[in-house]
Amino acid sequence: MRRETRETRIEVELDAGGGVKTGDAVFDHMLTAMSFYMGREIRVSAAYDLRHHLWEDTGITLGEELRSKLPERFARFGSSVMPMDDALVIVAVDISGRPYVNLEVSPAESEEGFSxxxxxxxxxxxARSLRATIHVKQLAGTNAHHIIxxxxxxxxxxxxxxVMEGKELKSTKGLLEV
Structure with missing residues (x-):
């Protein structure tokens, strides 16, 4: 999947080798960790003017790529409780057709690059391009690197x-607005 604007040029490909090379070492580290725990290889390349545009447009492009590779029937829900040193974070995802983000993290200690x-x-x-609801809540921790x-x-x-293939459509309505 490719996204090109006056501010960015982003390419994201799931299930492809090549690694993550955005030019932002912190973001590369985070995307590499995310893809590893997702169980999918990822290739990301980018050119950008501002980190804000890089992070936002990569999210958009990744969502489009994930959406394009959804099986006809997919599990829809996913969640995790993830510890890392002082940090404990809960994440829940619902690919329901309704984009929403609830982010409740507040590191007490900042660290360069972690925003x-x-x-x-x-x-x-x-969330917008995958059309998903995403909740991220910090349960413990102080260090920005560990929390993020x-x-x-x-x-x-x-x-x-x-995004795993599912046996049935998980909706009491009988359809998803995806």
């Missing part, structure tokens, strides 16, 4: 579950 604002932009881009990395790992687990 909750950028993480929020990534999640909203992903735990959230990306948890997101990987939750997405991996939600």
């Amino acid at each position: 909750t604002a950028l993480f929020r932009e990534f999640l909203w881009g992903l 990395e735990a959230a990306f790992k948890g997101l990987g687990v939750a997405l991996g579950e939600a």
Whole structure:
């Protein structure tokens, strides 16, 4: 999947080798961890003007790529409780057709490159294009690196579950607005 604007040029391919090379070392680390815990290889390349645009547009492009590879029937829901050192984060995903993000993280200790604002932009881009509800809640922790990395790992687990092939449509309405 490719997204090109005046601000970014993003390419994302699931189930392909090549690794993550966005030019932002922190983001590369987070996306690599997320794809590992999702159980899917990922190739990401990017050119960008601002980190804000990189994180948001990569979320959009990843959501489009995930959506394009959804099986006809998919599990829909996924969740994870992820520990990492001082951090404990819960992540829940519902690919329901209704984009929404609830991000409740507040690291007491900042660390260079780890920004909750950028993480929020990534999640909203992903939620809009995947048409998913995503909740991320910090249960414990102080270090920004540990909290955000735990959230990306948890997101990987939750997405991996939600996009798996399912036996039936999980909806009391009998359809999903996806």
